[in-house]
Amino acid sequence: MSSPSTEGAFSLERFLDRERVAVEGALGQALDALLPLLDPQVRDAVRQGVTSGGKRLRPILCVAAYRACGGPDEEGARQVAAALELIHAYSLMHDDLPCMDDAPLRRGRPTPHAVHGEASTVLGAGALIPAAHLHLWHSASEMGLPDGVRRDLVRILARAAGAGGMVGGQALDLLGEGRRLERGELDGLHRRKTGALLTAALSMGAVAARAQDGVREALEAYGRAIGMAFQIADDVLDATADADALGKNPSDAELDKSTYVALLGVGEARGEARRLVREAREALRDGGIESPALDGLAAYVVDRDR
């Protein structure tokens, strides 16, 4: 199993820049189908939620997994992957609302509800959930994937986004405010809230490429490890970076949330994140997956500055 990027010296920075632009192209196509159906104010909230930057990590991971599995239609896979970002965008629009984290800033600018109002943001984010699944179904059809594979893809996304995944994790997060969660509780919360969608990205890339079960399982093990590493790095950034660098106000302490930093301290939390990066890379090795992109992305999730 190899990647075209093994042919020259691999630069993660160039890879990320290129992939981000390509993902944004795919998102533009997804929005072309959705935006004309929406009332102008809701449309503007959706446009901001989806196009205001971000690392685009989930679709980038999905396409990298597809490529690592030797998938032949990267452009098609990128459209499939865009569905993950539509779900991620909706989750951030809701996460920032006054009834959730009540955040005024994200990615260096006022949040969608602060600009377009709460009702438009709730509705627009809500419209992104079915739109993501419809876009996924349509894109997988365009790739010529058989019905069973298309159904698997939709099931993976819906499970990761739903009560057993991201939404369930968010509920635990809100219920945990003001309580000191133990390590097991915190791990369980973040496996769902952050880890489920990241792992789904790897899974969907493998399934779209029709990878063998062993390879898919190795990619999912990689996804679980980087999902947890990503969250620990997020907690470290929230505790150590300033609002300018983060593009948002650090909020864990203010919301009295349990975090890996509160539980382990900054030094040990960083060490745990690095251990998880090694675990992710081992999963790739064990699955016989050679991918400079996935290898580099594992380190990137903990080395990032925002």
Ligand code: GRG
């Ligand atoms: C109300 C139906 C309903 C659901 C709400 C709000 C919610 C469900 C879930 C949110 C869960 C959540 C915020 C997960 C994301 C955690 C996280 C670390 C986000 C930041 O991701 P990055 O760093 O963001 O990839 P960028 O800005 O790069 O896109």
